[in-house]
Amino acid sequence: MRQSILFTKTRREAPKDEVSKNAILLTRAGFIHKEFAGVYSFLPLGLLVLKKIENIIRREMNILGGQEVELTALQDGDVWNKTGRWSDEVIDVWFKTKLKSGSDVGLAPTHEEPLTQLLSEYISSYRDLPLSVYQFQTKFRNELRSKSGILRGREFLMKDLYSFSRNEEEHDKFYEKVKSAYRNIFNQVGIGDSTYLTKASGGSFSKYSHEFQTIIEAGEDTIYITLEDKKEATNKEIEESNGRKEEKAIEVGNIFSLGTRFSEDLGLVFTDEAGVKNPVIMGSYGIGLSRLMGTVVEVLSDEKGIVWPKEIAPFQVHLLLLSEKAKDFADEVYKTLSSQGVEVLYDDRDLRAGEKFADADLIGIPMQIIIGEKAIESKMLEVKERKTGETKHETLDHIIEALKK
């Protein structure tokens, strides 16, 4: 894409109403736009990152055998009344509104109830199980305060996966598989090294749950590292320190055993081989996509701006044209890269080199190709790695080959 066409522009100054690193950098670089506290729109660059994260997660969910659906935000209170979670005292982040008819409806903060209800219309026999269902869906949570940028939104995109098993053994097997899938996801988005599988409270559903916690200064949680090499930890909420290393961290994923908490109340039962009716054993597994994107920014940025890992960068290459004389040459490079399927942001704007360098470092695309007058004759392109700042000179063929590896 030609940057001269992209409608967003970078800003030098941090927005006055933001305190979090992720919101400051993502706003300055033109990835997101704040509508009001905790409610952010995604601009073209931001949406590209979000879609790449979505695709990484979808791949892992499909490997698990998950079936993708899309449930609704608007919720009828009746189904939530059956589990007692319609009450604002039980779920304190409900947004509620009314139909013209006067009926109360709510905006789903999570989807255990409607999905369990839905599946009760399709599941009846042991032959229908085990089963897992997931979605990418917008959640609404009426948070009292919201100052952490896209780490904690009042409206945000979430991947939620739910499992339905016949017995504890089957449930445990799937639960372990999700742990591995989540590990793969966090490795691919570039925060594997700082993300710990963390034993945490199971809330009202079970004794323990597991969280994936990523170490960041702005983290709301405190964890103790229990096994550094295996990247395991314990949440401070369930255990005393016992001399272990303490870190501030943010939950980027959680996996929960729900037992029969929802299936009993909502009548999700199956007939087993012996003809006996049993409630289905459930699990739920969440990843907030915008939170994950914000966490990557918190972990991987430096003083110059964002440093995207290549798997989720909005583009693979940021092509910078430094001299009008080299424009035809740079246009050719842009065309060649694009025709080879390389995703390129081409800074063809009429700006000084210093401004282009600063913008490129702020936006954080992993590879910069810098074209000045010299390149026209030498055909050697200056390639700069955003992360290290290291530069080298290479032919275009060489660069394309390296990108395709």
Added chain:
Amino acid sequence: MRQSILFTKTRREAPKDEVSKNAILLTRAGFIHKEFAGVYSFLPLGLLVLKKIENIIRREMNILGGQEVELTALQDGDVWNKTGRWSDEVIDVWFKTKLKSGSDVGLAPTHEEPLTQLLSEYISSYRDLPLSVYQFQTKFRNELRSKSGILRGREFLMKDLYSFSRNEEEHDKFYEKVKSAYRNIFNQVGIGDSTYLTKASGGSFSKYSHEFQTIIEAGEDTIYITLEDKKEATNKEIEESNGRKEEKAIEVGNIFSLGTRFSEDLGLVFTDEAGVKNPVIMGSYGIGLSRLMGTVVEVLSDEKGIVWPKEIAPFQVHLLLLSEKAKDFADEVYKTLSSQGVEVLYDDRDLRAGEKFADADLIGIPMQIIIGEKAIESKMLEVKERKTGETKHETLDHIIEALKK
């Protein structure tokens, strides 16, 4: 995908609470699930269709040069107060709720206001224009009644495109381009022949607008065909009949000239070449994706069920195994097709042939491949076209070749 794993099942009976053809067929075939009136979840088969429609539209939006964003559902009333559209008397389908702080927020029924406001932070010069921005985003509309299935939802996915031009000429040029793009879209999803470019009222924004109206019995609008060969019509709302052919139709797309209605109130201005500040000329262009999907069902179904056009069918091939003896052979066919990139729903369930035929016709995948015992030796596969019911016998290689054309 193996149908034995797919959690949805077909139903023989129409759901008692549905009257519209689209909702009856899509529910019976397991594409959608009603949460309450006008609010439908998308099940695996339904989501596959919706994503295909989304990709067809996205391709056309990108050809127009549109930049994709994703704005939020939650809306601060302040920005809508500037245009006077926060009032329930002006927009009578608002859902409104409150933040914990007590502030009123609404669920966006459309996005002219927030996008115009957002762009006013980025657009300042004639060099920043023209420009177009689009999104696929969930809209909320508090409709008084909702009995038309997914044709008129209280929550639904919409593609909305907005254009920003420097003068009327530039605007008109883009407006004409959108007409062609929309025509391409309706042709690709299979309703081109029954869809008319229809002159309609411009509401409060301009004298006229244009709608794309598809002829269906359940249509809420009445149009007069003005040019049958060019597929042009006029909406009854703006003109007397004058002896022309009258049809019931549904609006599947609309294109609107907004003039400076929003840019003036929200301060979206640009400085022209002479240094003079002018408000930006705007247009908006909508397609409801779920409505479009429902319209395809209304137009293309027959007494046996849905007939998907191949471009938006959930799978390309429905593979039906009729005899346990042919299971290994059918498994091989399934593997070969899948490895060739063909999307296959494989009915490997332990059911009678008649039930499988009825299900396949109800679900409506365009090509059925039927495997019985004879095929094991002959290697000739029975291929049935869903639309015509015609069958022929072909080799697998031949089938794959035809699918790849």
